[in-house]
Amino acid sequence: MAERTVKLAVIPGDGIGPEVVAEGLKVLSAAAPAHDLALETTEYELGAKRWHATGETLPDSVEEELRGHEAILLGAVGDPTVPSGVLERGLLLRLRFSFAHYVNLRPVRLYPGVATPLAGTVPEDIDMLVVREGTEGPYAGMGGVMRKGTPGEIATQDSVNTRFGVERVVRYAFAKAAQRPRKKLTLVHKDNVLTFAGELWQRVVREVGAEYPQVAVDYLHVDAATMFFVTQPGRFDVVVTDNLFGDILTDLGAAVAGGIGLAASGNINPENAFPSMFEPVHGSAPDIAGRGVADPTATILSSALLLDHLGLPDAAGRIERAVAEDLQARAKDGGERSTPRIGDDIARRVAEQG
Amino acid sequence: MAERTVKLAVIPGDGIGPEVVAEGLKVLSAAAPAHDLALETTEYELGAKRWHATGETLPDSVEEELRGHEAILLGAVGDPTVPSGVLERGLLLRLRFSFAHYVNLRPVRLYPGVATPLAGTVPEDIDMLVVREGTEGPYAGMGGVMRKGTPGEIATQDSVNTRFGVERVVRYAFAKAAQRPRKKLTLVHKDNVLTFAGELWQRVVREVGAEYPQVAVDYLHVDAATMFFVTQPGRFDVVVTDNLFGDILTDLGAAVAGGIGLAASGNINPENAFPSMFEPVHGSAPDIAGRGVADPTATILSSALLLDHLGLPDAAGRIERAVAEDLQARAKDGGERSTPRIGDDIARRVAEQG
Ligand SMILES: CC(C)[C@H](C(=O)O)[C@@H](O)C(=O)O
Ligand SMILES: CC(C)[C@H](C(=O)O)[C@@H](O)C(=O)O
Numbered sequence A, B: 001m002a003e004r005t006v007k008l009a010v011i012p013g014d015g016i017g018p019e020v021v022a023e024g025l026k027v028l029s030a031a032a033p034a035h036d037l038a039l040e041t042t043e044y045e046l047g048a049k050r051w052h053a054t055g056e057t058l059p060d061s062v063e064e065e066l067r068g069h070e071a072i073l074l075g076a077v078g079d080p081t082v083p084s085g086v087l088e089r090g091l092l093l094r095l096r097f098s099f100a101h102y103v104n105l106r107p108v109r110l111y112p113g114v115a116t117p118l119a120g121t122v123p124e125d126i127d128m129l130v131v132r133e134g135t136e137g138p139y140a141g142m143g144g145v146m147r148k149g150t151p152g153e154i155a156t157q158d159s160v161n162t163r164f165g166v167e168r169v170v171r172y173a174f175a176k177a178a179q180r181p182r183k184k185l186t187l188v189h190k191d192n193v194l195t196f197a198g199e200l201w202q203r204v205v206r207e208v209g210a211e212y213p214q215v216a217v218d219y220l221h222v223d224a225a226t227m228f229f230v231t232q233p234g235r236f237d238v239v240v241t242d243n244l245f246g247d248i249l250t251d252l253g254a255a256v257a258g259g260i261g262l263a264a265s266g267n268i269n270p271e272n273a274f275p276s277m278f279e280p281v282h283g284s285a286p287d288i289a290g291r292g293v294a295d296p297t298a299t300i301l302s303s304a305l306l307l308d309h310l311g312l313p314d315a316a317g318r319i320e321r322a323v324a325e326d327l328q329a330r331a332k333d334g335g336e337r338s339t340p341r342i343g344d345d346i347a348r349r350v351a352e353q354g
Helices: A017-031 A048-054 A060-067 A086-098 A163-179 A195-209 A222-231 A243-256 A297-309 A313-333 A339-352 B017-031 B048-054 B060-067 B086-098 B163-179 B195-209 B222-231 B243-256 B297-309 B313-333 B339-352
Strands: A004-013 A037-043 A071-076 A103-109 A127-133 A137-146 A154-162 A184-189 A216-221 A238-241 A264-268 A276-280 B004-013 B037-043 B071-076 B103-109 B127-133 B137-146 B154-162 B184-189 B216-221 B238-241 B264-268 B276-280
Touching: A004 A017, A017 A037, A017 A071, A017 A297, A017 A313, A017 A339, A048 A086, A060 A086, A071 A086, A071 A297, A086 A137, A103 A243, A103 A297, A127 A163, A127 A243, A137 A243, A137 B154, A137 B195, A154 A163, A154 A195, A154 B137, A154 B195, A163 A184, A163 A195, A163 A238, A184 A195, A184 A222, A184 A243, A195 A216, A195 B137, A195 B154, A216 A222, A222 A243, A222 B243, A238 A243, A243 B222, A264 A297, A276 A297, A297 A313, A297 A339, A313 A339, B004 B017, B017 B037, B017 B071, B017 B297, B017 B313, B017 B339, B048 B086, B060 B086, B071 B086, B071 B297, B086 B137, B103 B243, B103 B297, B127 B163, B127 B243, B137 B243, B154 B163, B154 B195, B163 B184, B163 B195, B163 B238, B184 B195, B184 B222, B184 B243, B195 B216, B216 B222, B222 B243, B238 B243, B264 B297, B276 B297, B297 B313, B297 B339, B313 B339
Parallel strands: A004 A037, A004 A071, A071 A276, A127 A238, A184 A216, A184 A238, B004 B037, B004 B071, B071 B276, B127 B238, B184 B216, B184 B238
Antiparallel strands: A103 A127, A103 A264, A137 A154, A154 B154, A264 A276, B103 B127, B103 B264, B137 B154, B264 B276
16 A cells, blocks of 8 residues: 655644643554554644744744644643733634634543543443534634723623534534434524524524434533533533533533543544644643643544544544553553653554554 | 511412422421511512413513512523523513622532532532622623525624623622632633633732632633533632623532532622522423422522522521421432422421421
């Protein structure tokens, strides 16, 4: 088989970002040979350090260079020394928006051997796929402030929901649901309060749903959904929701599925008009940065999503299986391992697979 | 002691609302004699039935009458036969807004004997007070739709945050935190994305916090907060947050503290310029309505909040103790009791207290 070269942009970012990204790359490299892959990685220094040095979050020229890659692996963005929002909006959200990552794909799965905070909950109970809209909603950045610093101050924050934007992500979610054994899609919104946006989401789900008679459709208000994530996670198969509700639900999902150290995500442009970007759900965790104690598993699983997106499901499956094995081994020995040690162990398991 | 007459407006509402409100009133009546209270209740038929019959959600004249009461006890609002949002916005939110219920007070407490879905969690771990803003934020109802039904459709939903509105609820939250043993206040927002509104909330908390040096202030993004509700609920004492985040967090809080059947709330106007309104956190639950199986405990605990708000903490404490006893008794016998039976049992315990 001819070797396939994957041009990968790497953005280690802030805090624990560089540490976990190193392990993601280690495991990708371990998976490559058996699938005749060659990885060509280019690292981009973006994040707090660059902002402090130059005031830049994402220079246009860098955005242009990133566009020339097949995919992006990102660690984490954000640092207490940078005003809140500067890197998040100027770098992370800018990439998601510029590259039309309208699907923010976040599997929520309890791996065997992993401890969940939920009593009496087993792996079969938690296996969902959250399809979070990634390019609009309350994340649009619209709004403003007037009369700042006076008693008459007003700050607004506008959620923008387009037919175009809602429909494309809802279509993706239905297609995913149709491929899964349970074929169930739950729309999560708050249409009894956010009536304008909620009605649009409901209508689009109804219309697209008519093309998928085999998919059972459910609706939950976001408040009720958080309850069911904790009391009946088995109720969910595919969840489709807006940018903000998806942000909240996937952190909660990570918590019930064994913690943020395991939660993977893909910022996906399904048409491949732009490179998709893969990153752990967790943040930069500055409190534990540089100590080699961060769990790189979320990044490693994000690398598997990356391979899957590139049309390499076998390579992705190899990594996922290695992670699943490693998590079961962890459950047995229970010992704390360092960040590189976890990466080494998973990479070894990847290489060992037949 | 001279008898005090409390003029109470009662809105049973939809679904299980009438059933649980009846038990709340039963328990209030049981508590009254020992505290020299006389209850003068006026019932208002508002909700789905009235809307179907007359198209009205809340006639101005009824709002005016409600205003003449000291407090309102509400069951639940919402029915599948009414378009989503009509009753919520036209009745419930209209009352919260018209009566300046800027504090939506929601204790989250795990009572001894109550089962939590969280493994290894004990009552001492869950004892917080969520102070949810009740009159603005994403609930403002601002926004709209253009090009409806066309590919170019846009629906917006605007969060409106005023200095006035944020400051008054933040002041209330600090005052509450200062009275509690742990004296900790956690602001929950998403200031790295919702930068306009988030910066206002942060600034107000900083400024008001300067007047409360004895209160320790913490901040969490809403996504992280949902995780900690599940993994470290003991981290929270008083939580102050916006209308939508508070809606989400308090349902999650109810779930971890034993379920929505126990979660009480008060929509409070601290200045008593308008009657405050007390209601369970749960909704109208049409699926179980009329069957006598709804748990009225949330409404009964809301009645205790009502008495406390009216300056009757002893009477409130009597109800809370009776509920706590009843919950421990439930833990022992484990039998399912009907709605009126739970009300009877708690009312009896209230009457029996010395
Ligand atoms: C860092 C932040 C902007 C981001 C988000 O809110 O989307 C993060 O929480 C996530 O979930 O990827
Ligand atoms: C019924 C609905 C409008 C309401 C809200 O969102 O505030 C409810 O969920 C609540 O929490 O009281």
